[in-house]
Amino acid sequence: MKVATVYDVAAHAAVSIATVSRVLRRPDDVRESTRQRVLASVQALGYVPSASARCLAAQRTGVLGLFFPGIDDEDDGGEAPFVQDLSVSMVVDAAGGSEVAPPNLSFDGVLRGSEREAWRQGFALMVGVGRDANPADMLRDIAGRVDAVAVLAGSVPDELLKHVSRRIPVVLIGGPRRCAEMDFDHVSVSNREGMRALTAHLLENADATDLAFVAGPADSPDSAERYQGFVEALEGAGFDPAAATILQGDFSRIRARRLAETLLATGRMPRALVCANDRTALGMLDVLVPAGVRVPEDVIVTGFDGIEAGRLSTPRLTTVYQPMVELGRAAIRAMLSRIEHPDQPPITARLPVKVLLRESSEGTLPA
Missing domain, CATH: 3.40.50.2300 (Response regulator)
Structure with missing residues (x-):
């Protein structure tokens, strides 16, 4: 049985190969009627994109890393630009009238935001949670499998971050902006x-x-x-x-x-x-x-x-x-921006908070 290729889908839908790629990786960038026609061809032909082939062609893994060592797991019951926004809003959060739907755990939102943005950008996400493992060993292992990695600030030694950054981009999540010699991309809240x-x-x-x-x-x-x-x-x-x-x-x-x-x-x-x-x-x-x-x-x-x-x-x-979900999204966008533009100045995304x-x-x- 012949395996359908992207060329077969393009011919069946009467569109270009580039259009098929956009539909599968960035569907919001394609007109609705065209998107539906391409997806119908994908379904009819049984086409499954080859991530490995795509990554070999681009000389990338197609995977981004997210590393949170030692997350406390005790039981407790749209895209924005990179800007420095230090605003704080104050809300009287009356019972039953909250305008904010908080995540169950503070880093649960980061995980969800990262997963959504990585998928939207056509990347897989590898998550490392080093509860019992050696954080340094786990980070080194992840760094060898991904195109870039986001790391919780202060969770591993600076020397290790500098070592990893010689191979792949490193983005820090949380904490204050680092000193000049530690010029990693940085996403945080106010x-x-x-x-x-x-x-x-x-x-x-x-x-x-x-x-x-x-x-x-x-x-x-x-x-x-x-x-x-x-x-x-x-x-x-x-x-x-x-x-x-x-x-x-x-x-x-x-x-x-x-x-x-x-x-x-x-x-x-x-x-x-x-x-x-x-x-x-x-x-x-x-x-x-x-x-x-x-x-x-x-x-x-x-x-x-x-x-x-x-x-x-x-x-x-x-x-x-x-805004932990948006913090996760910002971390993914920072990694991708650094991959595409390795020589650009360090990125700082500082997101506003809300007093409830x-x-x-x-x-x-x-x-």
Whole structure:
């Protein structure tokens, strides 16, 4: 039985080979009537594109890499240009009226956005989640199988990134812009600006001046940026950041519970707990609410990420929502742009965030 080729499809649909390729790789770029005619020919002839042949011709693998070592898996219940957008919007997120549908986990959105954009661009996606494996070994293995790789900032040594970048493009996800000698392409969200806006709101509108910052891991670039925003808000309101309490968390719900138990044991509860991520804030609620601490009357609790568990908690969690799906899309676009234009200046995509004001800081909100 003869296997149909792209030439057969083009002849059957009375179009060029280039048009067949566009229909299969970038269907939105082709007129609807033409697209339907080509797809009908594909179906009639039983044509299946040969990814290996296409990649051999282009001297590429046709695969992009995404590497997230050590993702915390504890149980918790359109295309934009590369621009620097530091805007932060503030939304009173009334119960039942949220305009944002947060992902279940912060990186779930990155994965979904990356998968969608890679598929739209005609690439497969290889995902590495190094829970128990050696991150350096896993990254080296992925780098040998893909055309470019996106890596969570701060997750592997800089020397390893530089080593990998000599072979393929490397894009960093999250954290602040790196120093000049680490000129990788970089996609992130407005961590500092979002935390600054949230903290300023607490200082100005929630009668909260005794604030504690619950940090993430000491080596987390995202936690460091969020702390910087916290400090800037305090300074802007005339407070000394050095006088603020700093609690060392690790982004996990379990560690936050231990911190909350310690606060209860000491009897020294700050007016507000400004947490570096949502899981930390939810861990605080896990302990404080059953102990009879009223949130927000006795203590305000806020997070950062916008995971769904925060929308479903009691009280619902005030947080800073990150556009994680778009962050994943931006990482894919940065990799492809670097593949096509290897000598262009470093790309920086900084996406805006949204402060969602809910009951854990605002009290009862209208339904």
